[in-house]
Amino acid sequence: MPTKREIKDEMDNLKTLQALTDAYAEIASRRMKTVRSSVTLTRDFLAALEDVFNQVRAGYKRQVEALKKKKKAGEAQTITFLAHNGKTVSVFLSANAGLYGDIIPKVFKQFVDEIDKTNSEVTIIGRLGRELFLQRFSSLRPYTYFDYPDVGASQTDMNKIIAHLVPYEEIRVHYGQFKNVARQEPVVYNISAQTAITIEGEKEAQAARYLFEPTLEEILMFFETEMFGSLLDQTMRESQLAKFASRMLAMDKAYENIQDKIKLERMMQLRVMHATEDRKQRTLFSSMKLWKT
Secondary structure (H helix, E strand, O other): OOOHHHHHHHHHHHHHHHHHHHHHHHHHHHHHHHHHHHHHHHHHHHHHHHHHHHHHHHHOHHHHHHHHHHOOOOOOOEOOOOOOOOOEEEEEEOOOOOOOOOHHHHHHHHHHHHHOOOOOEEEEEOHHHHHHHHHHHOOOOOOEEEOOOOOOOOHHHHHHHHHHHOOOOEEEEEEEEEEEOOEEEEEEEEEEHHHHOEOOOOOOOOOOOOOOOOOHHHHHHHHHHHHHHHHHHHHHHHHHHHHHHHHHHHHHHHHHHHHHHHHHHHHHHHHHHHHHHHHHHHHHHHHHHHHHO
16 A cells, blocks of 8 residues: 555646646647637638639630640640649658647558558658658658648748649648547548649639730649649648647546546545554554553
8 A cells, every 4th residue: 555655746746747738738729729710711712712713714714725735735634834743642741749639640540551552652741750650661661751840830841841742743641630629530632733723614604804914824833833832731720720629638538537546546545544543543552451451
C-alpha cells in the first residue's frame, strides 16, 4: 500500500496534468473557432473565383478552342497551360506536434493503404507524419518532406509546397476533414490538371464579355495557378480545423480520465488514513492491556 506522501505526490501530479489538459482544450477550442471562420471565408472566395472562371470559359470558348489547336491538344476535353510531369503524388498532411487525438493515425492508415497499392511518389507535410512514415517504411521508400507549422504558417511555407506539387499531373491529398465538433474523418482530395479547366459542354447563352490584357492564355494560366493554390490552401485549413477539433475532444477525454484517477487516489488516501488510525487504536489497546497486566 502506498504511503501518504506517495499519494499526495501522485495527486499533485494529476492536478497539474489536469490543469494542463484543460488549458490545451481551451486553446484548441479558440483556434478551432478561428480556423473555422477562415475556412468559411475561403469557401466563399473559392465559390466566387470559380463563378468568374466559369464565365470566362463560357464566354471565350472559341478562343480556348483555338488555343487548344495551337497547342496541338487534339480532341482532348481538357486544356491546361501549366507544365505537368505526368506523375501522381500522394500527400500526407500531418502535424508538427502531438496531442491531436486519433485523427492523424487514421489519416496515416488511409495514406499507407493507398501508397502500398500504387507507385505514386510520396510527400510528407509535418514532423509527426515523417516519424510515422519512417517507423512504417524506414528508408525503403523515398519521400519528400516539408516542415509546416501547426499555427502561424507563412505564405513562404505554402509557396514551397505549391512549387513542389504543381508539376504533378495528379495530386492526392490525405488529410482529416472536419464534419462537426465531435466527428473528424480521414479523406482524400484529388487535385489534377483536369480540375483546373474543363471546356466540354460549356454554355455560352449567358456568358459575360471580357477584354483580356495581356492575353487570354496568360489569364487562363493565372486562373489555373490561383485555383490550384487556393484549393491546396483550403485543404490545409480544413486539416487544421479537424486537428484542433480532435485535440479538444482528446483533452476533454483526458481531463475526465484524470478526474476519475483523482477520485481513486482520494479513496486510496482514505484507506491509508483508516489503516493508520486502526494501527494507532491497536497500539493503544495493546498498551492499555500491558499496563493492566
